[in-house]
Amino acid sequence: MIDMVDYKVNKPVLLIVMDGWGIGRGGPEDAIAQADTPVFDRLWAAYPHTALFTHGPYVGLPAAKDMGGSEVGHLTMGAGMILDQGPTRINKAIADGSFFESPALQQIMQAVANGTTLHLIGLLSDGNIHSHLTHFDALINYAFEQGVKRLRVHALLDGRDVGIQSAQKFVCELEEDFAYINGNEGFDYGFAGGGGRERIVMDRDNDWSKVGQGWNVMVHGQSENRFPSMLAAIDHFRQQQPDLVDQDMPGFVIVDDQDQPVGAMADGDAVVMMNFRGDRAIEITEAFELDDFKGFDRGDMPKLTYAGMMVYDEDRNLPNLQLMGPTKVDNPFGRRILGLGVKQFRLTETQKYPHVTFFFNGGYRQPLDESMEDYILIPSDKGVSFSDAPQMKATEIADKAVELIESGEYGFGLINFANADMVGHCGRMESAIVAVEAVDAAVGRIVEALEKAGGAALITADHGNAEEMLVATKTGFEASTKHSTNPVPCILFDAAYDGSWQLRQPDPQDAPLAAPGLSHLAATLFEVMGHPVPDDLNPSLIEKR
Known part of the structure; x- marks a missing residue:
């Protein structure tokens, strides 16, 4: 002493x-x-x-x-x-299995049990400041084990808490998961689109135009930037601007050979915000959860079940469903x-x-x-x-x-x-x-x-x-x-x-x-x-x- x-x-x-x-x-x-x-x-x-x-x-x-x-x-x-x-508690809960017993996660699984799509939104990173790639891995593999047939990842690219041009590495890691799962009959897992964290979604300054762009990309599959794959999108923007930092990449959607978005959200789908840190997750959570939301025009909003990795605003208990309780x-x-x-x-x-x-x-x-x-x-x-x-x-x-x-x-x-x-x-x-x-x-x-x-x-x-x-x-x-x-x-x-x-x-x-x-x-x-x-x-x- x-x-x-x-x-x-x-x-x-x-x-x-x-x-x-x-x-x-x-x-x-x-x-x-x-x-x-x-x-x-x-x-x-x-x-x-x-x-x-x-x-x-x-x-x-x-x-x-x-x-x-x-x-x-x-x-x-x-x-x-x-x-x-947050990440320590999540990692321990994943390791001992209690993470998968969360009532909120079970409600998410029940929502997509009839064949609708599970959407994961979050920062694709191992920086451990807002999110971690291993948490994506854990939830993707659990969904597969539980028989969830269709899953889409809406990837927010980092380049801030990790290397400035490291997005390809994280994309390829999840693509390996998807390739294995899609080798099983009836499963369809993949990316829906994304963009840099500084361009879409992860705002904390009430810049609703940034959040609204992300909303249109993720929820409605709307963007002038349309590509057949994540890597094609990243390569395109890199060719336009070789020194482009991942966090500044414009929003984009992945489309099929008919130019239709592969990951637009629909009635009955479920959504999980994978970020555990709240300050840059709360605004998009408000858009998903608040009946009187006025930040931007949400358009025709599908009926969704939404959850966050943790509580983002304890005063208002947002989101209502939390996979992990707060520290x-x-x-x-x-x-x-x-x-x-x-x-x-x-x-x-x-x-x-x-x-x-x-x-x-x-x-x-x-x-x-x-x-x-x-x-x-x-x-x-x-x-x-x-x-x-x-x-x-x-x-x-x-x-x-x-x-x-x-x-x-x-x-x-x-x-x-x-x-x-x-x-x-x-x-x-x-x-x-x-x-x-x-x-x-x-x-x-x-x-x-x-x-x-x-x-x-x-x-x-x-x-x-x-x-x-x-x-x-x-x-x-x-x-x-x-x-x-x-x-x-x-x-x-x-x-x-x-x-x-x-x-x-x-x-x-x-x-x-x-x-x-x-x-x-x-x-x-x-x-x-x-x-x-x-x-x-x-x-x-x-x-x-």
Whole structure:
């Protein structure tokens, strides 16, 4: 056990998340190292700091190579402990067979027992951020074993959490499954069509035109882009634009030799959204489930049975059918400090709003007490690539943060800067550098306001990204748009720091539970705020010198 330090600061105490800011190797691939970051450099040199692990078992994911993400990162920070996350729980349930006993899955199977079609929608990827290809394999093989005669996959192409041009690999893996199954009399399994995740379906910014395009491709089989196979579609778009990233591929449908779509949905069909992460699955789920949906014209909507891999909106219980129940956090940090009478705020722009609310809260989206919690959203830019506007809303977030600090009302605040992550996903080094510099400047303004207010801040990240903008290939380097498994920085800013304490450093002998990670931040915040640390939390990172 770490000796508790007699440590207390006046409010406010902030948790500042520089999303996608990892600790890289400092080479030509590292946008953070190449950026001018005087604020970060000064804080790192002058105040207690450490490195946190944010991937694999450190955040409840199954494998050491599994990249962390904003969802699992914020959930782990809010929980203050390591919990099995969506893919871990799904993998365990598949392995022990309980996944296939799900009442929701049985209802899906019953819906197609009379020969209608089972449709699987989801990100074709092994990135383990939104989905995993093994989950497709498991459900496809189970459907075959249960005698489901017809199945269609509506493939959302990744190129973001995996290699930028890796779609063919994932398509071919499922094509092998289909070839085996279709060798049995009466079975018809195959792809219906698809498109890049950034072009259709996987929106989280209420861009209903993007979701509507996906709806027309998947539900109605409507698209000007029509091909005899998935590989033909991918090859076509690659020939048009050789450097096209999978996530940006236009929507398309697969058609037969009569130019008829092979996977349009019809009355009596069943649909499963295979993504386990909710933020980019909720809008298409609303289109399938809400009677009063107004996002776009759904046209003649077939009567379908719809299910999701997990809950995507717990407040509204969407979707109604869930193959796996949600990861529950019984007593997240925000709820705990409400019980102590601490007023709090959450502040970010649209891209990370679910993370500072729903995920940090462990499953609830709205304040539990509106008189004690303020959730503040700065709308993200629309109609422009983040790589073309890499400052995003860092300045506006800093403006609001300074205002909230100066109000003197709040004992805690959670702030997320999305820049290094969202611009990092675009794969452009020069833009990522500007993004990092924008965050550095914004953090500097917040720290200045905190210093005047006598406050403190844990400054960290939920995962890496912008420090690894290039990855080595057999022929050289290519742009990387995915998260990294690098550790992230963690600085405890306090203007009254006297050198008597430090933050615990990583030890090669640490087990995942003990190694400094996101699960230790809740206890650290309790200690910084001067409150006893609850016994059930992973311990604080603060230790005496």
